[in-house]
Every structure is written in structure tokens, then in C-alpha cells.
Amino acid sequence: MAEIENIEAMDFDLLVEKRTDELTELLDKRDMKQLKRRMEEMNEFDVAEFLTEIGDNRMPMVFRLLSKEAAAEVFANFEAPEQEQIINSITDSELAAIIEELYVDDAVDMMEELPANVVRRVMRTATAETRNLINQYLRYPENSAGSIMTSEFVDLKKYMSVKESFARIRRIGEDKETIYVCFVISADRKLEGIVTVKDLLLADDDVIIEDLMDRNVIFASTTDDQESVSEKFSDYDLMAMPVVDKEGRLVGIVTVDDVLDVMEQETTEDFEIMAGILPSDKPYSRTSTFEMWKNRIPWLMFLMLSATFTSMILTSFEDMLAVQAGLVAFIPMLMGTGGNSGAQASTAVIRSLSLGDTEPKDAFRVMWKEWRVSFLCGLSLAVVNFVKMLLVDGMVLHNDVITVAVAATVSLSILFIVMFAKVVGSTLPILAEKIGVDPAVMANPLISTVTDAVSLLIYIYVAKLILHI
Amino acid sequence: MAEIENIEAMDFDLLVEKRTDELTELLDKRDMKQLKRRMEEMNEFDVAEFLTEIGDNRMPMVFRLLSKEAAAEVFANFEAPEQEQIINSITDSELAAIIEELYVDDAVDMMEELPANVVRRVMRTATAETRNLINQYLRYPENSAGSIMTSEFVDLKKYMSVKESFARIRRIGEDKETIYVCFVISADRKLEGIVTVKDLLLADDDVIIEDLMDRNVIFASTTDDQESVSEKFSDYDLMAMPVVDKEGRLVGIVTVDDVLDVMEQETTEDFEIMAGILPSDKPYSRTSTFEMWKNRIPWLMFLMLSATFTSMILTSFEDMLAVQAGLVAFIPMLMGTGGNSGAQASTAVIRSLSLGDTEPKDAFRVMWKEWRVSFLCGLSLAVVNFVKMLLVDGMVLHNDVITVAVAATVSLSILFIVMFAKVVGSTLPILAEKIGVDPAVMANPLISTVTDAVSLLIYIYVAKLILHI
Numbered sequence: 001m002a003e004i005e006n007i008e009a010m011d012f013d014l015l016v017e018k019r020t021d022e023l024t025e026l027l028d029k030r031d032m033k034q035l036k037r038r039m040e041e042m043n044e045f046d047v048a049e050f051l052t053e054i055g056d057n058r059m060p061m062v063f064r065l066l067s068k069e070a071a072a073e074v075f076a077n078f079e080a081p082e083q084e085q086i087i088n089s090i091t092d093s094e095l096a097a098i099i100e101e102l103y104v105d106d107a108v109d110m111m112e113e114l115p116a117n118v119v120r121r122v123m124r125t126a127t128a129e130t131r132n133l134i135n136q137y138l139r140y141p142e143n144s145a146g147s148i149m150t151s152e153f154v155d156l157k158k159y160m161s162v163k164e165s166f167a168r169i170r171r172i173g174e175d176k177e178t179i180y181v182c183f184v185i186s187a188d189r190k191l192e193g194i195v196t197v198k199d200l201l202l203a204d205d206d207v208i209i210e211d212l213m214d215r216n217v218i219f220a221s222t223t224d225d226q227e228s229v230s231e232k233f234s235d236y237d238l239m240a241m242p243v244v245d246k247e248g249r250l251v252g253i254v255t256v257d258d259v260l261d262v263m264e265q266e267t268t269e270d271f272e273i274m275a276g277i278l279p280s281d282k283p284y285s286r287t288s289t290f291e292m293w294k295n296r297i298p299w300l301m302f303l304m305l306s307a308t309f310t311s312m313i314l315t316s317f318e319d320m321l322a323v324q325a326g327l328v329a330f331i332p333m334l335m336g337t338g339g340n341s342g343a344q345a346s347t348a349v350i351r352s353l354s355l356g357d358t359e360p361k362d363a364f365r366v367m368w369k370e371w372r373v374s375f376l377c378g379l380s381l382a383v384v385n386f387v388k389m390l391l392v393d394g395m396v397l398h399n400d401v402i403t404v405a406v407a408a409t410v411s412l413s414i415l416f417i418v419m420f421a422k423v424v425g426s427t428l429p430i431l432a433e434k435i436g437v438d439p440a441v442m443a444n445p446l447i448s449t450v451t452d453a454v455s456l457l458i459y460i461y462v463a464k465l466i467l468h469i
Numbered sequence: 470m471a472e473i474e475n476i477e478a479m480d481f482d483l484l485v486e487k488r489t490d491e492l493t494e495l496l497d498k499r500d501m502k503q504l505k506r507r508m509e510e511m512n513e514f515d516v517a518e519f520l521t522e523i524g525d526n527r528m529p530m531v532f533r534l535l536s537k538e539a540a541a542e543v544f545a546n547f548e549a550p551e552q553e554q555i556i557n558s559i560t561d562s563e564l565a566a567i568i569e570e571l572y573v574d575d576a577v578d579m580m581e582e583l584p585a586n587v588v589r590r591v592m593r594t595a596t597a598e599t600r601n602l603i604n605q606y607l608r609y610p611e612n613s614a615g616s617i618m619t620s621e622f623v624d625l626k627k628y629m630s631v632k633e634s635f636a637r638i639r640r641i642g643e644d645k646e647t648i649y650v651c652f653v654i655s656a657d658r659k660l661e662g663i664v665t666v667k668d669l670l671l672a673d674d675d676v677i678i679e680d681l682m683d684r685n686v687i688f689a690s691t692t693d694d695q696e697s698v699s700e701k702f703s704d705y706d707l708m709a710m711p712v713v714d715k716e717g718r719l720v721g722i723v724t725v726d727d728v729l730d731v732m733e734q735e736t737t738e739d740f741e742i743m744a745g746i747l748p749s750d751k752p753y754s755r756t757s758t759f760e761m762w763k764n765r766i767p768w769l770m771f772l773m774l775s776a777t778f779t780s781m782i783l784t785s786f787e788d789m790l791a792v793q794a795g796l797v798a799f800i801p802m803l804m805g806t807g808g809n810s811g812a813q814a815s816t817a818v819i820r821s822l823s824l825g826d827t828e829p830k831d832a833f834r835v836m837w838k839e840w841r842v843s844f845l846c847g848l849s850l851a852v853v854n855f856v857k858m859l860l861v862d863g864m865v866l867h868n869d870v871i872t873v874a875v876a877a878t879v880s881l882s883i884l885f886i887v888m889f890a891k892v893v894g895s896t897l898p899i900l901a902e903k904i905g906v907d908p909a910v911m912a913n914p915l916i917s918t919v920t921d922a923v924s925l926l927i928y929i930y931v932a933k934l935i936l937h938i
Contacts, residue, residue, distance in 0.1 A: 012688055013697075043685060045705050170670055179667055180649050197666055198648055201639055216512060219481055228482075234733060236514050237726035239708065256725050257706035260732070264703060267736045268820050274740075275816035276809055284821035285831070289838060293845040296813050303809050304850055304883075305857065307802030314798040315868060321797070328790070328797055329783040332804055332921055333776035339808070340745055340772055340914050344765050347744035351737055352753035362754070369758060376762040381773055388774065399784060414773075445809050452801055 016046065023050055027062065036065040044070065048077035060089035072101030080113035081286065087118055096125040103177055104130075105150035105258060108137045113281070137252075145229050146222035148262060149243045149252030154182040158192055158210035162203050169197070177255050181240040184213045191242055191250040193217060219244055222251060226262045231356060233259045270354065274347070274443035276303065299445055306449045313456050320460070323469050326401025330410045331456065337381065338417040338455040339448035345370055345425035346447050350439045353429060360434040366426050374422035378415035386411040409466045413459045420458065421451045485515065492519055496531065505534040513539065517546035529558035541570030549582035550755065556587055565594040572646055573599075574619035574727065577606045582750070606721075614698050615691035617731060618712045618721030623651040627661055627679035631672050638666070646724050650709040653682045660711050660719040662686060688713055691720060695731045700825060702728045739823065743816070743912035745772065768914055775918045782925050789929070792938050795870025799879045800925065806850065807886040807924040808917035811894035814839055815916050818895045819908045829903040835895050843891035847884035855880040878935045882928045889927065890920045 019042075026035040039047050039062075047066070051059050051074065063086055066074060075086060075098050087095060099107060099122060111119055111134060123131055133151060140146025154176050156165050165182065173179040182200075184193040193213030203212055219242045220229050229241065233256060243252045269279040276299030280287065287295075314321070321328055349366060352358035358366060386407050394402040425447050429439035463469060488511075495504040508516050508531075516535070520528050520543065532555055535543060544555060544567050556564060568576060568591060580588055580603060592600055602620060609615025623645050625634050634651065642648040651669075653662040662682030672681055688711045689698050698710065702725055712721045738748040745768035749756065756764075783790070783800075790797055818835060821827035827835060855876050863871040894916050898908035932938060 011690065012693075012701075041685060043687065043705055166670070173667065174671065179670070197670075198642065201635070201648070201666075202643065216510060218512065221480065224481075230729075232481075234726075234729040236512055237729075239725070256708070256729075257703075259729070260699075260703040260706075260725075263729070263732050263736075264824065267732075268824070270740075271743075271816050271820045275812045277813050277817060283824065283826040284817055285826050289841045289845065292817075292838070292842045293849075296810075296842065297846055297849055300806065300809055300813070300846055300850060300887075301853060304802060304806050304854060307805050308857075308861065310801040310805075311798040311862070312866065314801070315795070318794055318798075322791070322794060325787055325791060326784070329780040329787070331801065332779040332783070332925070333773060335801055335804070336776050336779075336918065336921060337769065337773050339917070340769055341765075343744045343914070344746050344769070347740050348746060348753055348761075351740045355733065355737070355752065357752040357754050369761070372758040373761045373765065376758065377766055377769060380762075380766055381769060384770060385773060388777075392777065393780070397781065418769075445812070448808070449805065452805060456801070 019046075020050060020053065024053075027054070027058065032065060035062065039066060040070060044073035045077050047074045048082075052078065052082055060086055064090070064094075068097055069101065072098045076102055076106040079283075079286065080110070083110055084114060084118055087114075087122065092121075092125045095122065096127075099126045099130060103150050103152050104133050104137055105148060105177075107134050108147070111138060140222055143226045144222060145220040145224040145226060145243045145254060146252070148226050148229070148258050149222075149254050150177050150258075151252050152176045153240070153242075153250075153253040154179050155250070156182045156184050156195065156209055158184050158186075158208070158213065160209045161205065162200050162207050162209070162212070163205040165195070165200055165209060177253070178240050181253075183242055183250055183253070184209055185250050189249045191217060191219065191244055191248060194242065217242060220254065221246070227266050227354075229254055230259045230262045230266070270350070270440045273438060273440035274350070276300065276445040303445050303449055307452070309453045310456060313453060313460070317460050320463070320469050324401070324406070324463065324467060326399065326406060327409070327459075327463060331459065334410070334413055334417055334459055335448075335452050335455050337414060338421040338451040341374065341377065341418045342421035342425035342447040342451045343443070345374075345422040346429055346443050349426045350429045350443060353433050353439050358430070360430055363427065363430045363434075366430060367423060370422045370426040371419070374419040375415075377422070378418035381418060382411040382415045385414055405466055409459075409463050412466070413455075413462045416458045416462065417451070417455045420454055421447070424450065424454075488515075489519055489522065493522075496523070496527065501534060504531065508535060509539060513542035514546050516543045517551075521547065521551055529555055533559070533563075537566055538570065541567045545571055545575040548752075548755065549579070552579055553583055553587055556583075556591065561590075561594045564591065565596075568595045569599060572619050572621050573602050573606055574617060574646075576603050577616070580607060609691055612695045613691060614689040614693040614695060614712045614723060615721070617695050617698070617727050618691075618723050619646050619727075620721050621646045622709070622711075622722040623648050624719070625651045625653050625664065625678055627653050627655075627677070627682065629678045630674065631669050631676045631678070631681070632674040634664070634669055634678060646722070647709045650722075652711055652719055652722070653678055654719050658718045660686065660688065660713050660717060663711065686711060689723065690715070696735050696823070698723055699728045699731045699735070739819070739909045742907060742909035743819070745769065745914040772914050772918055776921070778922045779925060782922060782929070786929050789932070789938050793870070793875070793932065793936060795868065795875060796878070796928075796932060800928065803879070803882055803886055803928055804917075804921050804924050806883060807890040807920040810843065810846065810887045811890035811916040811920045812912070814843075814891040814894035815898055815912050819898045819912060822898060822902050822908050827899070829899055832896065832899045832903075835899060836892060839891045839895040840888065843888040844884075846891070847887035850887060851880040851884045854883055874935055878928075878932050881935070882924075882931045885927045885931065886920070886924045889923055890916070893919065893923075 023035065023038060026038065051063055054062060063071065063074070075083065111122070126134070152175060154169055154173060156168065169179050169182065180197045182195050183191060184195060186192055193215045194217050195209055195213040199212050218232055218236050218238060222243055222245055232238065232241065239256050241254045242250050243254060245251050272279045278295040278298060280291070280295055349358060389402055389407040389410060390404070393399045428442040428447060432439045432442045492504065492507060495507065520532055523531060532540065544552065547555070595603070621644060623638055623642060625637065638648050638651065649666045651664050652660060653664060655661055662684045663686050664678055664682040668681050687701055687705050687707060691712055691714055701707065701710065708725050710723045711719050712723060714720050741748045747764040747767060749760065749764055818827060858871055858876040858879060859873070862868045897911040897916060901908045901911045
């Protein structure tokens with residue numbers, strides 16, 4: 001955020017940087033009055049960023065300059081370590097005030113990240129009502145619609161008029177996460193429809209909600225996966241989505257800003273899984289060395305041990321490779337090409353599955369397509385490699401072992417390896433999806449271990465066939 | 470979407486599936502009247518999905534059942550092939566009606582995807598005003614804020630009262646992408662502030678906009694990257710963001726539904742780049758075999774040819790490896806472990822860079838952290854490998870070449886290789902970001918080619934040192 005009046009160049013990031021410098025100067029001069037005034041004008045996200053950047057024990061002191069409302073909003077924008085630092089430096093009554101001001105989804109997020117003793121103190125200071133609400137929300141499974149929803153929405157009744165609805169929105173709207181989508185519920189809290197403020201504004205005052213509301217509601221159940229919730233937001237261009245329980249009762253809403261966070265989180269998780277890292281909620285800069293080791297070592301260890309098969313294959317054909325020692329030089333290239341080909345296919349298919357573009361029932365269509373693509377890719381690589389081996393390795397580098405037969409062996413192996421890698425790379429993720437495993441697991445590291453072993457076998461058998469060894 | 474009244478089980482996806490079956494039945498019975506009635510009640514995204522699923526020449530006929538407004542909305546939800554099919558089967562006046570109803574960002578998206586001859590026909594049928602607007606928007610660079618913004622927003626003046634503002638929103642709001650955020654501009658169209666409908670609703674009728682508006686505007690410039698726009702939406706929890714030109718004049722707005730699409734698109738692009746695929750806008754299922762070959766072959770070819778270095782290294786140490794033939798068996802495992810370690814580090818750092826959690830200035834902190842993590846990982850792997858080689862390869866598989874010295878050689882190599890791979894894997898993406906190259910390029914395939922060659926050299930020199938060969 002930036003005061004439009006001060007704009008010299010229209011560059012938002014520069015303006016933010018300049019302001020941070022000014023705030024730091026005020027802090028160093030200990031001009032708390034001016035600092036407080038500036039922070040009150042700022043967006044709560046920027047205040048949280050600024051406070052995080054202070055990074056020392058002056059931070060809680062500066063935080064306490066904020067008004068009660070601003071304090072809660074800034075607090076919601078902190079990450080867990082700063083939240084903990086604040087909680088440990090304020091009084092019980094200050095803490096209680098913040099907890100009551102927080103949206104319940106932000107409070108729940110916080111509870112999931114904080115250490116147990118801090119959680120106990122928070123729960124002790126909260127009112128009984130808030131405590132019950134938080135406890136109820138904490139019971140929804142991780143990454144479910146229930147775990148990301150919030151309780152601060154505007155509910156209307158279908159017999160209300162537009163005028164009455166606006167009166168209700170004005171009365172209770174202040175503290176709601178959104179007022180632009182209102183939820184029409186029956187006496188027993190069953191969801192009957194939704195109505196937007198746009199509908200209300202464009203209608204006459206005496207129209208009844210029942211005649212205005214949209215009964216075609218896009219909704220989620222509390223146990224739905226958060227990924228399917230975010231897919232619906234993007235498909236239907238939603239601002240907010242109601243979450244209902246098994247009986248169709250409205251229990252909460254998910255707003256689009258939470259969906260942006262879900263998308264970031266799910267993407268990070270996919271990246272991590274595909275690189276053989278155990279997924280964690282913590283950002284890189286906040287993860288300790290030991291935690292990083294814990295997240296990375298399982299796959300590394302498993303993949304290293306699985307490579308025993310490759311070693312065994314190589315050992316058992318040792319005599320043959322000794323006859324044609326030159327063949328060994330091309331093993332890394334063949335394995336690399338197989339691994340890269342498989343990674344391309346698996347990544348493309350995994351992404352397509354997660355966007356809902358490919359479904360398990362498309363397995364044969366995908367396989368057939370990858371078969372053709374891999375034939376084209378394999379053929380192009382084989383031809384170029386054949387020419388390269390004869391010209392570069394043979395004539396320029398004077399490698400004596402390169403004969404036409406050896407070049408043909410390596411090139412034909414490339415063709416088969418690429419075809420194998422691409423077809424397996426594209427099929428395994430679909431298979432995983434079918435049996436309910438995250439397809440991302442079937443990505444690069446695992447597939448390359450399989451293709452490594454098979455590449456080697458292909459190479460050895462092609463060599464036997466062509467070179468008669 | 471689903472009629473709440475018909476709900477038996479609260480499962481949204483089942484309800485949608487059931488409805489699609491009913492619609493298909495109506496179509497097969499040729500009950501067009503009933504089909505039209507059902508489609509008019511549905512969400513435009515669902516209608517578009519249903520029409521796409523028809524997948525034959527009945528589709529345009531069913532499309533023409535829709536009312537004028539519904540037609541444009543459904544049309545905007547189509548992908549390019551269906552848009553083309555429709556355009557080729559309707560009259561010029563039907564086409565003109567759809568074009569005028571489209572939001573300009575949807576029209577621009579469409580123009581970028583359609584073949585040239587179809588674009589010409591669309592432009593010919595549009596009014597001069599629409600044509601100029603589309604042409605102006607098409608000039609913004611790809612993936613810039615300008616290229617995703619739209620022109621349908623509510624503008625207010627700061628001297629207006631709340632009552633006058635509501636009157637204006639009611640008058641012009643119908644066709645705007647959002648009415649919930651209104652943009653306050655001066656006589657020369659400079660952006661002065663924003664005001665939300667929530668602010669307006671909670672204020673008295675005679676308050677003046679100037680006293681209500683927020684001057685701390687989060688804005689983008691037309692040339693800003695769309696990724697930085699989507700980051701701001703997620704940081705500041707925005708619904709809409711103004712886009713200004715170099716003089717600070719408001720030229721368009723970006724809405725949160727477009728940001729969801731941008732995030733999906735950017736994620737797909739990152740996945741593709743990291744797997745060595747040239748990024749394309751087309752979903753997997755819509756990409757032809759030839760296009761897939763074109764996107765995949767450049768990196769495969771480049772990486773295959775770069776592996777020439779590895780071959781050369783192996784060839785030049787051929788004599789040495791012949792003495793200790795058993796050493797060859799562990800080369801794939803060492804290269805694989807190096808590749809996996811590098812991929813973990815590069816993926817973690819690339820993701821952290823793209824979330825703004827790590828910045829180029831953190832290079833040394835990242836390197837130091839990876840150094841410690843890689844030492845822990847390398848040590849764990851080395852110890853396990855040492856024991857495994859002596860017990861499994863040596864005693865169970867009776868591999869005679871395995872001595873304590875050989876096991877020590879391989880294990881020590883693992884330690885060095887993992888440390889090299891992790892430090893290089895984490896540093897290259899930061900270097901790329903610093904010099905303005907997409908860090909994702911520095912991901913798996915490229916790094917594994919570098920680590921392959923270096924892993925081999927490390928192995929050979931460790932072997933020379935320990936085995937004295």
C-alpha cells in the first residue's frame with residue numbers, strides 16, 4: 001500500500017521499500033508517536049511485515065502501540081514464530097482481546113502451529129464460547145473444507161425483504177469475513193440459497209429474498225478435500241462458498257482469500273513430493289537444519305538402497321562389459337535420458353490430473369499419446385546420437401571403440417529407453433490416482449530408479465543382439 | 470451447482486454427475502424445450518462443461534437454445550476449440566451480440582488463442598469501440614498486469630455522496646466484473662483512492678466519498694508481471710486491484726477470479742520448466758503429439774549431448790576402472806543420489822524464491838544452511854551404505870570385489886557428492902534470480918547433468934586416494 005499522493009514513479013514495490021526505511025528511521029529515533037500514526041494508516045499485512053523485519057526484542061513493544069482492532073488484524077498476518085513472541089510478551093487481558101477479535105479460521109490456523117503450552121494459555125484466556133468454537137473447528141480433518149472454513153458470515157431468512165436484509169447486513173456486517181455473499185437458511189439452519197449484495201442492490205426494497213435468491217448453490221461438505229474446494233472456486237469464479245454438514249446445515253463458509261493460500265500450500269506440497277521431500281507446512285527460511293534433514297533423508301535413503309538392483313545388474317554383466325569396455329562410457333547418458341524422458345511424461349500427467357484435465361478413465365488415451373510422442377522423441381535422439389557418436393566421439397575425439405555397430409547399439413537403446421520411460425512415466429501417476437495415492441509420489445525420483453534399472457537391461461540386451469557378445 | 474431441494478446426500482459432485490446424465494437423456498430424446506429450461510437454471514460453467522461433453526455437431530445447435538446473456542457467459546467459459554466451433558456455426562449478428570456482451574479480458578484471452586482467420590471474422594463483426602479496446606489490450610506484453618486486466622469497473626468521484634455512489638452503482642453496476650470495490654478517480658482519470666461497498670453500506674447516506682475512501686491503494690502498473698500481481702492478492706487478501714499507467718491513470722482492474730487462473734497457469738509453467746518441458750498454455754489433453762514432441766525434444770536433446778562430458782570422463786579413466794571393475798557397479802547409484810540430492814535442494818529453493826520467502830540477498834544464509842543439511846544427509850547415507858555394502862553386497866550377495874576399502878571409497882564419495890549437489894542445487898536458482906533468469910530453469914535436468922559429471926570425478930579421485938590406483 002502506498003499513499004497515492006506521494007507517488008513519484010508508479011512503482012508499488014519501490015514505494016513500500018521507501019516507507020519501510022522511513023519507519024525504521026522513526027524506530028531508531030524512538031519517535032513512537034509518529035511511528036504509531038504511520039502504522040495506523042498502513043495495511044495490516046505491511047505492518048506485520050515491518051514488525052517481522054525488526055526481528056528483535058523491540059518488536060512486541062512496537063506491536064503494543066497498535067489499537068485493539070489493528071492489533072488483532074496485524075496478529076492474524078503474522079507467522080507462528082512472531083505470534084508466539086507476541087503471546088509471550090502480552091498480558092492475559094490483551095491476549096483475550098486479540099483472540100476475541102480474530103476470525104475463527106485464523107485462530108484455528110494459529111492453534112495448529114503453536115506449541116502446546118502456548119495453546120493452553122490461549123485457550124485459558126479465551127471466552128467459553130470462543131473456546132468451544134475453536135475446539136469444534138480443530139476437530140475437522142487436516143486439509144478438509146471444515147479445516148479452512150470460518151464462522152463469520154451473514155445469514156438471512158427467505159421471508160426477509162431486501163430492505164430488512166440491508167438492515168441486517170448493516171447491523172452485523174462489520175465483523176464478517178464477507179458481506180457480499182449472504183446465505184439464506186431455514187429455521188433449522190439448513191442452507192436454502194445464496195444472495196449477493198449485487199442482487200440486493202439491483203432489486204427493489206420490498207422484494208422478498210425467496211424471489212431473489214439463487215437456489216443453485218455451489219457448496220462443499222465439511223469433509224471435502226481443500227483441493228476440490230479450490231478447484232470449484234476457480235471453475236465457478238466464486239468469492240465465498242458455503243460448507244454444510246451431512247444434514248445440509250450451514251456450518252461455515254470458505255472465502256476466496258483462504259483459497260489463494262490453499263493453492264499456494266498445495267502447490268508447494270506437490271513440488272516437495274515430486275522432488276522426494278516429505279511435505280511440511282513451514283517455509284524454507286523457517287525450517288531448521290535438523291527438520292530439513294528429517295524431511296529429505298527418507299527418500300534419499302530409500303532411493304540409494306533401491307539402486308542396489310542397478311548395481312546387481314551391472315555386476316552380473318561384468319564379464320560382458322569387460323569385453324566391450326567402451327560401452328560403459330554411455331551408461332550415464334542412457335540413464336540420464338531415460339530419467340529425463342520419464343520425468344517429462346510424469347510431470348505433465350501429474351499436473352494434468354491435478355487440474356482435472358486428465359482422469360483415470362483416460363489411461364489408455366494417455367498411454368497411446370505418450371507412445372507416439374516417445375517414438376518421435378526417441379527417434380530424433382537416436383538419429384542425432386548416431387551421427388554424433390560417429391563424428392564427434394569417433395572422428396574428433398578419436399575414441400577407437402566407436403564402430404558403426406556400437407553407435408547403432410547405443411542409438412537403438414535410446415529409442416527403446418525413451419519409449420519405456422515415457423509410457424511408464426505417464427501411466428504410474430494415473431494408476432496412483434486410481435488407487436487413491438497422491439500421483440505426485442510417482443514423480444521424478446521413483447520413476448528414475450525404475451527407468452535406471454530397465455535402461456540398463458535394455459542396453460545390455462540390445463548390445464547382445466547387435467554386437468553378439 | 471445443484472438444486473438444494475433435490476439433495477439426498479450432501480455430495481456436490483454426485484449431484485452434478487446425476488444432472489449431466491439427465492441432460493444427456495433430454496438431448497437424446499430431443500426434448501429441446503425441457504433441455505433449454507434446465508440449462509437456463511444452471512451455472513454457466515456447468516453449461517459450458519455439458520456442451521463440451523456433447524463433443525459432436527449437435528453442440529452448436531444446443532448452444533443456440535441459450536438466451537443472449539447466457540450465451541455470452543457460457544461462451545466465455547469455453548476453451549478455444551469450442552469457441553472456434555461456435556464461431557464457425559453462428560451468424561455474424563449472433564457473433565456480434567456475443568462479442569459485445571463479453572468482458573474485455575475474456576475477449577482478449579479468446580483472441581490470443583484463436584487462429585488468425587477466426588480472429589479476423591470476430592474483429593470484423595465487433596463494433597469500432599470494442600475493436601479498439603481489444604486492440605489496445607492486446608498490445609500489453611504477455612503475462613503482464615495489462616494483459617489480464619479488464620475495463621468493466623465502477624468509477625466514482627471523490628465529491629460524490631454515499632447516496633449518489635449507490636445510485637451510480639445501481640445504474641452502471643449490472644455489467645461490471647465487480648461492484649464491491651469502486652475506484653475513485655480525478656477528472657483526468659488519475660487514481661485517487663478506493664472505496665468498498667462495505668464501507669458505503671456501513672456509512673451514512675450523506676457522507677462524501679473523499680472522507681470514506683482509502684488512499685492507501687495496493688495497485689499494479691500495466692507492465693508489472695502477473696506473478697507479482699497474484700502475490701499481492703494473496704498477501705493483502707484483495708478482491709480487485711487497480712492497474713495504472715505510467716502517469717498514474719486508472720486503465721483497468723484485475724479481479725480475484727483472474728488471479729486464480731494466473732496462479733494455476735504459473736504453477737503449470739513452473740512444473741513444465743522444472744521437468745525440462747517448454748511451457749505451453751494448452752492443457753495436456755488438447756496438445757497434439759507433434760506439439761508435445763516440439764516442447765519436449767529441445768531439453769532432451771541438449772541434456773543428451775551434454776552427457777558427452779560424462780562419457781569422456783569415463784573413457785579417460787577406462788584403464789583405472791578396468792583394474793577395479795567392481796567400482797563401475799556403483800556409478801549409477803552415486804549419480805542417482807547426487808541427482809536426487811540436488812533436485813531436493815533446487816526445488817526447495819525455487820519454491821521459496823517464488824513465494825518471496827527467500828531473496829537473492831539470502832544467498833549465503835541458504836548456502837550455509839544447505840551445507841549443514843547436506844553434511845547430515847551425506848553422513849547418514851554414507852554410514853548406511855558402508856554397512857549395507859559389507860553386509861548385503863559382500864556377505865549376502867557374495868560380491869568378491871567388496872572390501873572395506875571399496876566400501877569406504879563409495880561411502881566417502883556419497884558424502885562429498887551429496888554436499889556438492891545440495892550446495893550447487895541451492896545456489897544456482899538464486900544466481901538465476903539475481904541475473905533475471907527464471908530460477909525454475911535451474912531445476913532438476915540441468916543440475917543433474919552438472920552433478921553427474923562432478924559425481925564421477927569425485928568418485929574417481931576418492932578411489933585414487935583410498936585404493937591407490
